[in-house]
Amino acid sequence: MDFWGFLIKAISVIVVFFGLLIFTMLTVWGERKVASYMQTRIGPNQAGPGGVLITLADGIKLFFKESIVPLRADRIVYELAPILAMVPAFLAFAIIPFGPGFNIIGRFVPMQIANLNVGLLWFLAMSSIGVYSSMLAGWSSGSKYPLLGGVRASAQVISYEAAMSLAMVPVVILAGSMELQDIVNAQGTYWWFIVPLVIPFFFFFIAGLAETNRPPFDLVEAETELVGGFHTEYSGIRFALFYLAEYINVITISALATTFFLGGWQGPVFFGLPGLWGLIWFLLKTSILIFIFFWIRVTVPRIRYDKLMQFGWKVLIPINLVYTMVIAFLVALQVEGHLPNWFGGR
């Protein structure tokens, strides 16, 4: 890689990093506002216009607060856990394409940090590492409730990751690639994968709720049972890292659902730069999905732990398996030339 290529990469990393941080800030504020209005109250409205700076204010407050370490905590693991939550959350976002890319000073700048040929597996790997944070946090706190939260986290997230990866398999079959940019390109401007794959889309979304420990699957940090779950003993900036990681995961899941099923940055280009329109469509679709995350959180109460596992293993995974086989069969017929190209892609 020459100097300019390196510079472009470095700048895009910085832009995406801070862009993601700002978007996370807006997401936290957005959730509080959406939840407030759904409960016919106003919500944060003091810091900045419409209270938009509330997350920044909270962050500064948490940063200057005392970070208490329990006496019986395993010090090294205890301090490692929030970092393990944060780093994979950022890394998982690196593979997401925001747009088709654009040319500047005779060079092509992809609107994506890393177009890995195993992008999808990269995301699965990163979210699996993310589980370690809640598990280690629960274990190292030296306290009962976090331990229970950590145990739940490991069981829940692993089983729902199976459902989630199964929901992604039809996408890979249709697109014929694990590269995210290829998956987006395989979907046309309008004919997105949600049309043939509406059930995997819903299952991906439900599994995503469980994967990010969002209500109604927030058993890991169930306040009414486990105080704060795995982060009960965390305070100050370490707690803020967990909190931030949760919201980054929400954004990542929404962005991935957009990329896999809603055509990613695909959308009509009216005038001007296709790259800009790609970004607009991508952000719009992602924001709608994030809104649905909030909407579900406000509406649905937490489900019982055994029901959660039952739902994962007895509903999501079998139906997903059957659906995957049907799609694989149809695509095989199509490849052999027995069927017209119904699904788009390829």
Next chain:
Amino acid sequence: MAMNLGAIVKAMGVTMHNFFRKPVTIQFPKEIKEKPPRFHGRHVLNRYEDGMEKCIGCELCAGVCPAKCIYVRGADNPVDAPVAPGERYGYVYEINFLRCIFCALCVEACPTEAITMSNLFEFSFADRDEAIFGKDLLLVEPDGTPKHQGEWYDPESLKESGGWMRAVSPSGNAAYEGIASWSGEAGRGVPPAELGQNAETAGVAGVAPAVNNGGHDG
């Protein structure tokens, strides 16, 4: 799965409906809700228009109080400088607002309407002693303005507090319901009429005709 999908869809509809409704929040110090008539706020001790205190130290309010939050000690009026018309006046008058349940039975019991409820509800105590309001805070100023501890967010409500007179019909006479019979405005009132005199002959403007002004004028 046992979960009822229809119920979830319905619930999502409810939250989405609420999302577009106007929030019910009132931003208190900035927006002040109009208090209803007969609002049971903090008590005040009233005066007559000439500045005399209405309280005669009879302790009926203390006796009727279900929360036992009122302490009254009467004393003889000084002959040269009477505090209240008549023989006695309230020398000590204390209400413990940590105990008070704002039932206004004291207001009904009071023979001279010395104690009434007001629109004031902005309390703040830093310790328990502060919650016991003495005469220094309860008694209105000679011009009829109630006093308050600390900063007052809603000074306008001081002037609206005439409504307390309507809170109980004077002396239980239903004909006076909704009529300010003694007090024209906050914390003020005219002395009871002399024998054979009514409000019109006394020449007091802004008072209702004396049908039966409570029977405390003999």
